Every structure is written in C-alpha cells, then in structure tokens.
Amino acid sequence: MLSACLLLPACTANTRPVAQKWVASWGQAMTSNHVRVASPDGKPVLDEYGQPLERAPAVERLTLRQSVNLSAGGTRVRIRLSNHHGREPLTVSAARIAPGAGDALDLSAIDAANDRQLSFGGQRSITIAPGGEAVSDPVELRVAPLSSVVVSLYFDGPAQLADMHPMQLAHTTYAVDGDATQLRSLAQLPPANALPHTRDDHVYLLAGVDVEAPAGTRGIVAFGDSITDGALATAPARSWPAVLAALAERNGRAAAVVNAGISADELTTDQIGNPGAGASGLKRFLRDVVDRPGVTDVVVLFGANDINRGIDAAGYPNGASAGDLIAAMRMLADVAHQHRLRIYAGTVTPFAGLASWYSPGREAVRLQFNEWIRRYGGFDGVIDFSDAVAGDYVPPPLAAKRSPLPVGMATACTGEGLHPNDRGYAAMGTLAYNVLFDAKLQPPQGCR
Missing domain, CATH: 3.40.50.1110 (SGNH hydrolase)
Structure with missing residues (x-):
C-alpha cells in the first residue's frame, strides 16, 4: 500500500536533496618557511654555486597535530595540504581528522569516537610535488558551525615543512616523535626534537578545511x-x-x-x-x-x-x-x-x-x-x-x-x-x- 505522502507533490518536494557545494570553512595563507643558513660568524653559508644556502625544517618519523576553528558546518569534510613553497617532493604518510574534544587547555585532544582516516585518491599516503597542493578524499563527518577540528599528519620518511602560516592566537600546534595520529591527546608527550619551537605556534602545510554545504x-x-x-x-x-x-x-x-x-x-x-x-x-x-x-x-x-x-x-x-x-x-x-x-x-x-x-x-x-x-x-x-x-x-x-x-x-x-x-x-x-x-x-x- 502506497503512503499517502507519496501521492502529494508537497510531500515529495520536501524530500528532495538540497543542492550542495564545497566551500572553504577554514583556511590560512601559506608563507615560506625557508631561512638562510648562517655560519658561526653570522655570514651566510654558500652552496656549490656561490648562492646563499636556504633550508626549511626537516622532520622524520614525526606526528604533527593542528587544531583549527571552522566557520561553516557540514556533514562531509576534506583538507588541503600545501607544498607551494617546497623545493622537493613532500610525502605525508598518514592523515586523520576529528572534531576537537572541546578542552580549551588542550587543543590537541580529539573526539576519538569520530576520528576519521583520510585518503588521497584512495591511498593512505600522498606525495606532493614542489609548488603543488593536495586535496584529500571527502569523508563523512558531521561538524558544527564555529567548532574546532583537529588534523593529524604523520611523516615516516624525511620531509621538509616548507609551507607555514606564522602567527597563531592559541597553542594550536603539537609535534611529537613517532606515529601518534590515533592518540586522544598529545599534551603529555614530550615535543619532538625536530620542531622544538612549536609553542611559537605556526600552522604547517594545512592550507584549508572544506565542508560540503548548501549551494x-x-x-x-x-x-x-x-x-x-x-x-x-x-x-x-x-x-x-x-x-x-x-x-x-x-x-x-x-x-x-x-x-x-x-x-x-x-x-x-x-x-x-x-x-x-x-x-x-x-x-x-x-x-x-x-x-x-x-x-x-x-x-x-x-x-x-x-x-x-x-x-x-x-x-x-x-x-x-x-x-x-x-x-x-x-x-x-x-x-x-x-x-x-x-x-x-x-x-x-x-x-x-x-x-x-x-x-x-x-x-x-x-x-x-x-x-x-x-x-x-x-x-x-x-x-x-x-x-x-x-x-x-x-x-x-x-x-x-x-x-x-x-x-x-x-x-x-x-x-x-x-x-x-x-x-x-x-x-x-x-x-x-x-x-x-x-x-x-x-x-x-x-x-x-
């Protein structure tokens, strides 16, 4: 027996899916993280061609966790990673996203029940070419407007973090040794030696978080x-x-x-x-x-x-x-x-x-x-x-x-x-x- 609602145009109109689009809910502009290498006397170190040597921080077997605040909410999300300023390929071995746990004193804490593994073209890892950007595959995750999400990145092999946004207004960034991407919190772990100054709080590589929202x-x-x-x-x-x-x-x-x-x-x-x-x-x-x-x-x-x-x-x-x-x-x-x-x-x-x-x-x-x-x-x-x-x-x-x-x-x-x-x-x-x-x-x- 057909439901009476199926026979009524008004009912069927209400069940039509709302048109959606991807929109940037959070993002920051990336700048170069390269610095000139100086000798003990303060003079620039030169490369084999006589040019000043410049380097970005290099990490290996390190987890980078960053908390950011969304503007719009949605039910599907994806992230954008930038190697725009990179001079060599950058491999991200694993990436995850989760809602923040709502702990103002520990922005590394995640809602573990809603933690999601991210993929790139169906693969767990992604190598981003110099000057490039990578967008993750969408995942189902309900995020509220004005809420925080936490993105965890793991670098198994050597990786140069050439892209960053320098100024943050909270302790948003945690870096620890090893693969800690699935841990609920990183606050009690010692900071990684490769990035000892993360309490200056830069955001590295993460250029945007997009949500699927009404058109x-x-x-x-x-x-x-x-x-x-x-x-x-x-x-x-x-x-x-x-x-x-x-x-x-x-x-x-x-x-x-x-x-x-x-x-x-x-x-x-x-x-x-x-x-x-x-x-x-x-x-x-x-x-x-x-x-x-x-x-x-x-x-x-x-x-x-x-x-x-x-x-x-x-x-x-x-x-x-x-x-x-x-x-x-x-x-x-x-x-x-x-x-x-x-x-x-x-x-x-x-x-x-x-x-x-x-x-x-x-x-x-x-x-x-x-x-x-x-x-x-x-x-x-x-x-x-x-x-x-x-x-x-x-x-x-x-x-x-x-x-x-x-x-x-x-x-x-x-x-x-x-x-x-x-x-x-x-x-x-x-x-x-x-x-x-x-x-x-x-x-x-x-x-x-």
Whole structure:
C-alpha cells in the first residue's frame, strides 16, 4: 500500500536533496618557511654555486597535530595540504581528522569516537610535488558551525615543512616523535626534537578545511595584513573575520569565512628578506582568494604596511604612494569581477597613535587612499574600518603638534596605536557583517 505522502507533490518536494557545494570553512595563507643558513660568524653559508644556502625544517618519523576553528558546518569534510613553497617532493604518510574534544587547555585532544582516516585518491599516503597542493578524499563527518577540528599528519620518511602560516592566537600546534595520529591527546608527550619551537605556534602545510554545504552558502575571504590576521587578539575567535563568521551564524546567514591575512604583508610589494611575511597581495590574490572552493565574496584590507615602508618612486622603502595603492586595488577589483566575485574594500585604519609609524606625509597618503576607496564606484561595497575604530587617543609628540589633531585609533580599541584589541576587532567584524548582509547591528562596545 502506497503512503499517502507519496501521492502529494508537497510531500515529495520536501524530500528532495538540497543542492550542495564545497566551500572553504577554514583556511590560512601559506608563507615560506625557508631561512638562510648562517655560519658561526653570522655570514651566510654558500652552496656549490656561490648562492646563499636556504633550508626549511626537516622532520622524520614525526606526528604533527593542528587544531583549527571552522566557520561553516557540514556533514562531509576534506583538507588541503600545501607544498607551494617546497623545493622537493613532500610525502605525508598518514592523515586523520576529528572534531576537537572541546578542552580549551588542550587543543590537541580529539573526539576519538569520530576520528576519521583520510585518503588521497584512495591511498593512505600522498606525495606532493614542489609548488603543488593536495586535496584529500571527502569523508563523512558531521561538524558544527564555529567548532574546532583537529588534523593529524604523520611523516615516516624525511620531509621538509616548507609551507607555514606564522602567527597563531592559541597553542594550536603539537609535534611529537613517532606515529601518534590515533592518540586522544598529545599534551603529555614530550615535543619532538625536530620542531622544538612549536609553542611559537605556526600552522604547517594545512592550507584549508572544506565542508560540503548548501549551494547558497556564501564563501567570504578576508584578505589583508596583520589587522586581518588578528594581531593582538586574545584568541582565534576574536579577530574581525572570526567575529564576522560568528555573527553570520548567530543570525542564521549561510556563510563561511576564511582568514587570508598575513602579518607584515603588503599589497604592492614582496617582503624582501622576510619570507614569513608573505608575497605581495597582488601576487597571492589568485591562490589565496580566487582559488578557494566556493568563494563568492572577498573583503580587502591592505595599506598600512605599504604606507609605512612600501617602495617609493625612487625604489626606496620609504612608503608607497596613494597612486600605487589605488592602481593595485583597481587590479584586484578587475580580477575579482572577472571571476564573478563580489569585492568589498576596507579603509585603512588610523596609526597616528604610534610614534614610529606616524608622519604627516604618511597620514596624507592614508587619507587620500581612503577617500578614493569611499568614492570609487568599482567595488561592491565599502567597509569603513577607519571610522569604526577612530576615537580619543593620546597622541605622540609629532602628532600632538598638528592642528587639527590627526585621526587616531581610539585608546579603548587598540593595544599600541596600530593594531586593534578585542574591542576594536568586534567593532570591525560587526561593521563588516552589516555591509555584507545589509544589517544594522551594534557592537557590544563601540570605539567612541
């Protein structure tokens, strides 16, 4: 006997599967982990061709476990491993993923009942070519929005960890000797000798965690420097992109947010001699934004580092001009729209409160660039971060001599006059949410 529901169109419509897509739920921008080898006298060691010798950390028979915070949830997941900066093949012998156990004091602890082995093209191990990336096969795993997942990687043979993201806001990374990928926690094990400084907390190789989500989910990439990366935030959930993700989830908006900020990065110029600070925003826009799965929107916040030490017209690191920044932002807008992405431009936040950064000339460039951002019609929206964090501050001597007093970041919303604190990031994340989702929320505390 047929069920009555089978005869009713309304019932059959409700049972249709919802269209899905892969979207990046967490991700970070990878930088080079190579350093120049120095002799005891401090001079660079040269290779057989007379070039400075550079090396990345080499590991063997080591487990690397890393905890990251998702934005969107789903029922199937996969990971992305990067050897973009590698100069030789990288073999990962085993990989696993599990929900975090929810222990704030031990981010290595996993929900062992839901631990999953990962494969790559049906194989347990994967060798990633220099300059390449590997995506794992999807696994069934229910993960909640704003939850943590823990990824464990084992390297049986020699492996160079050439890719990393330098700045983390918690003790996210554990490295121990041997294959410990299935252990519930690594917190009580001695750290591996090959990576003795993991409490500096870099993320190695892990470039993204994707979830399968409803096709209407917006994929948002926050693209910028240390202010996007979250410098001075007290926890990963306190950066402005994390605040944006939390507000989207709290208000029922289907969205995933990836933080592609790199501390000390510039939009227009590579960080010569400082590989951990990343290639220029112009160079990495395709890799870190356009190529992310499911991306629909990008928020760009660059400029402070360029204004401080970018390359000037004579080729010296005295600060980029407003014209240089404008030309670069035009390029990003063009590329974003060519790939059918919405692009939102953030205004450069004030830095008059930091004596080592402020000068009348730099402030003039900031004001000119911000005014262009506000007036230019080529963006899908403008997020006036500068206005959101401006307020009363104690000016250093040079700024105090100016009349009128230059705009500064509010003392209540900054740690040192350049980077916001948790309160400042909350104001920025709330404003970003309002612009992207046409809302009118107020932050818990403003900056004025």
